[in-house]
Amino acid sequence: MDHIDPNYVHTVSTCYRCSTVLEPLPLPQWYVRTKPLSKPAIEAVKKEKTKIFPLKRFEKMYFDWMNNILDWNISRQIVWGPRIPVWYCLDCNPTIVLSFIDTSGQKVSGTYQELKDAHALEEISKGLQTMMAPLSANYSLNDAACETCAGSHILQETDTFDTWFLSSQWPFTTLGFPDSEDFKYFYPTAVLDTLWDILFFWVARMMMMGLYRTGKVPFEVVHLHSRVVDAKGQKMSKSKGNVMNPIELVDKYGADALRMALIFGAAPGSDISISDDKVRGMRNFANKLWNIGRFIEMNLQAQSSNAKVQIYDKQFMTLHGTPWPTYIWKKIKNALKRETRKRSQFFNTYLQRFSNSSTPSCRL
Numbered sequence: 001m002d003h004i005d006p007n008y009v010h011t012v013s014t015c016y017r018c019s020t021v022l023e024p025l026p027l028p029q030w031y032v033r034t035k036p037l038s039k040p041a042i043e044a045v046k047k048e049k050t051k052i053f054p055l056k057r058f059e060k061m062y063f064d065w066m067n068n069i070l071d072w073n074i075s076r077q078i079v080w081g082p083r084i085p086v087w088y089c090l091d092c093n094p095t096i097v098l099s100f101i102d103t104s105g106q107k108v109s110g111t112y113q114e115l116k117d118a119h120a121l122e123e124i125s126k127g128l129q130t131m132m133a134p135l136s137a138n139y140s141l142n143d144a145a146c147e148t149c150a151g152s153h154i155l156q157e158t159d160t161f162d163t164w165f166l167s168s169q170w171p172f173t174t175l176g177f178p179d180s181e182d183f184k185y186f187y188p189t190a191v192l193d194t195l196w197d198i199l200f201f202w203v204a205r206m207m208m209m210g211l212y213r214t215g216k217v218p219f220e221v222v223h224l225h226s227r228v229v230d231a232k233g234q235k236m237s238k239s240k241g242n243v244m245n246p247i248e249l250v251d252k253y254g255a256d257a258l259r260m261a262l263i264f265g266a267a268p269g270s271d272i273s274i275s276d277d278k279v280r281g282m283r284n285f286a287n288k289l290w291n292i293g294r295f296i297e298m299n300l301q302a303q304s305s306n307a308k309v310q311i312y313d314k315q316f317m318t319l320h321g322t323p324w325p326t327y328i329w330k331k332i333k334n335a336l337k338r339e340t341r342k343r344s345q346f347f348n349t350y351l352q353r354f355s356n357s358s359t360p361s362c363r364l
Helices: 034-046 055-067 122-125 164-168 181-186 198-216 246-252 256-264 274-299 324-337 339-361
Strands: 051-053 088-089 097-101 108-112 126-131 154-156 189-197 219-225 225-230 270-274
Touching: 034 055, 034 164, 034 198, 051 055, 055 198, 122 126, 164 198, 189 198, 198 219, 219 270, 246 256, 246 274, 256 274
Parallel strands: 051 219, 189 219, 225 270
Antiparallel strands: 088 154, 097 108, 097 126
């Protein structure tokens, strides 16, 4: 050792919910070999059996992930979820480490070899918490008597399936795969609309599992929509305390202000930043539109109901040599095509030219 730096600061992993320091603990896990599964899923997108939108950004991301895919850890050490359907013969694998709650409510741990004389298999099975089998352990895919020793001292694996492994089979299992009429009629489905940040966690895995189990893609079109984030670009989360209540925003600024704040500056498949200031700005924008409408309506109502509104301001008759109705509709069309920038240009043109010229022309 050369020296100790008492001011050195290093990175420590903590729980995102409670901030407790995390201590890594290597454990045996169950994996799925994904390379054979990813190849058909890559070809399906290349041949446009499934189309991903927005195309340019996310199709490339999909191919990058699938071409460099790693084996998939599908096991979790949690109690919620279906247990992995694997059974161990304890007589053939006496070194399996078991942890269980005994009949007195105490936690007991040890190998089966150490525990079997003091505790019946029924007691162990009823209070079983965790099981750790050596990598060399023999196992069966059913709970029948052991094929090796014909013994009946059998326990099921305590690890549960990863959520994404279960949900990767959602498109066909929910339709009653393999023999139901719903599956035959509706599969493959037409459109999947989901958030872009689970393209790999869910969409890619549904592609792999769907092709593996059914031979067909699970959906023809994948549309990846945007995500609403806070003013700093962070994903909204209750644990972070940055969630905005839309009901409160509507009560404070109005529904139209919130609607416009959500679509203003939004691009396909990109994050949409939302903040109190942005919604307030859209409220002010809506007020301007309201005032313009009220101004025109007020001038029209001031005229006789039988009178005809005559436009006599020559400057208002044409804008850049074009009749004003044609000009306005042309600007609207361009605004729709050129998105936010042209919409802003149209609004500014309307305020500066059309609205200002309306003062004399909305009168007799």
